[in-house]
Amino acid sequence: MTAGSATRSVFDAGLPVLCYDVTATPQEIYPQFRAAQQQAPVALGPIGPEVLSYQLARTVLRDPRFVVPQGIHLSAHGITSGELWDQVTRSILNMEGEEHRRLRGLVSRAFTPRATARMRDTIHTVINELIDGVLGDGRCEFVAAIARPYPIPVICALLGAPRQDWQLFSRWAEDIFKIVSFDCDLAAEQPAMLRAWDEFDAYIDEMIAARRRRLTDDLLSELIRAEIDGDRLNADELRMLAFSVLIAGTDTTRTQLAASVQVLCDHPDQWALLRERPELAMRAVEETMRHSPSMCSTVRTVAEDVTIDGYTFPAGTFIIVNTYAANRDAGVYDDPTRFDITRADPPPILTFGGGVHYCLGANLARLELAEALTILSRRLRHPRRIGDVEWKPLLGMSGPRQLWIEFGS
Known part of the structure; x- marks a missing residue:
């Protein structure tokens, strides 16, 4: 941009315009992203400005002036107050500032690679x-x-719940996760969601009481042990964090595993390579999440006008950080549409976010996906996709709705 336009709003900067329906899939919209990316690092989408370039997306995710909008998914359904609003906005997933830093400091010790291993x-x-x-x-x-069904028994074991209760957790997760869905009438679903949330909280309260009597080696015990300068988590915070683990660690892993298996099936040479060289599993996770992510974007807003790289984002603007496009930035990734699990030292993917909101469970998610892909590639021979695959919309949680495959044993 020229010096004279350095302080112009993104809405007056002559940026490319993206025209797509919010129910469209990533694959349907990608040609627009790619064309816009060649013109500017930002485009104007149906919801607001969309950051498309890798470098600008990385900068925005790390800049504390760009914050997570409170209850953004609820607001999209017209819900801006009430019990559900209060529950969601008190979650660490919606926190900012000192309270957020304090909780992350206490929790991060329980999510190290050694702990998740x-x-x-x-x-x-x-x-x-x-x-x-x-x-x-x-x-x-x-x-x-x-x-x-894959992640729920793992979440149960992580928290320290008996494995036989995984179906309870699965039912609670199904109801509560509608919070981030664009495929349902959220207002009509509120009673079922709140009922599931109450049942989950009551279950966790019993677990907390049991762990306070006798600590074990599970995540809930680690959170109870967590201490910084005498500061510990109280019961409300422990309950909220257990909820956050359930929400953040369930549908994300489900949808990404399906997306990863689809792209590997569509590239049988890569499936065979993973089978032959299981040490490539973690690279396969990174490449499938770069090429075919189930989480394609994240939302930010600003409390006051913010100018970055010559683009001014006015106060109150909803900003889509389009990590799907950024992870395919040709200026950063060589031949970005090519799927290759042997990419040498690629830049870190942005799918897990960045800055103060970088996903706390990233180590566990990578481990779950890497181990699953390793075992699947070994046990399912020559898998192939049967028929077309319909994906969920780009916004929210995407990924295959169904994925029929055939294989040998």
Whole structure:
């Protein structure tokens, strides 16, 4: 941009315009993203400015002036107050400032790679049992048979809940996760969501009471132990954090596992390579999340006018950080539409966010996906996709609605 336009609003900067329906899929919209990306690092979308370039997206995610809008998904459904609003906006997923920093400081010690590595045996047991259930059939609908049930028993084990209660957790997650859905009437679903939330909280309260009597080696015990200069988490905070783990660690893993398996099936040479070289599993996770992510964007806003890289974002503007486009920025990734799990030292993907809101559970998510892909590639021979695959919309949680595959054993 020229010096004279350095302080102009993004709305007056002659930026490319994106015209798409909010129900459209990532694949349908991508040609627009790519064309706009060649003109400017920002475009104007149907909701607001969309940051498309890798460098600008990375900068915005790390800049504390760009904050998570309170209850953004609820606001989109016209819900701006009430019990559900209060519950959601008190979550660490919606926090900012000193309270957010304090909680992250206490919680981060429980999510180190060493801590999450303890889940490896549970992960292996769960994914192998799910594969056992379909292997003899030679085909399955992967979303329902494997991806959907996979993360909940892992979350139960992480928190320290008995594995036999995973179906309870699954039901609660299904109801509560409608918070971030664009596919339902949220106002009509509120009673069921609040009922599930109350049941989950009551269950966690019993677990907290039991752990205070006798600590174990699960996440809830680690959160109770967490202390910085005498500061500890209270019962309300422990309950809220357990909820955040359930929400942040369930549908994201489900949808990404399905998306990752689809792109690997569509590139059989890459599936075979992963089978032959399981040490590539973590690279496969990064590349599938770069090329075919289930979480394609994140939303930010600003309390006052913010100018960055010559673009001014007016106070109150909703900003889409389009990580789907940024992770395919040709200025950063060589041949960005190519799917290649052997990419050497690629820039870090932006799918897990950045800055103070970088995903706390990223280590666990990577481990769950890497171990699942390793075992799937070993046990399912020559998988191939059957028919077309419909994806969920770009906004919110995307990924395949169904994924039918055939395979040998």
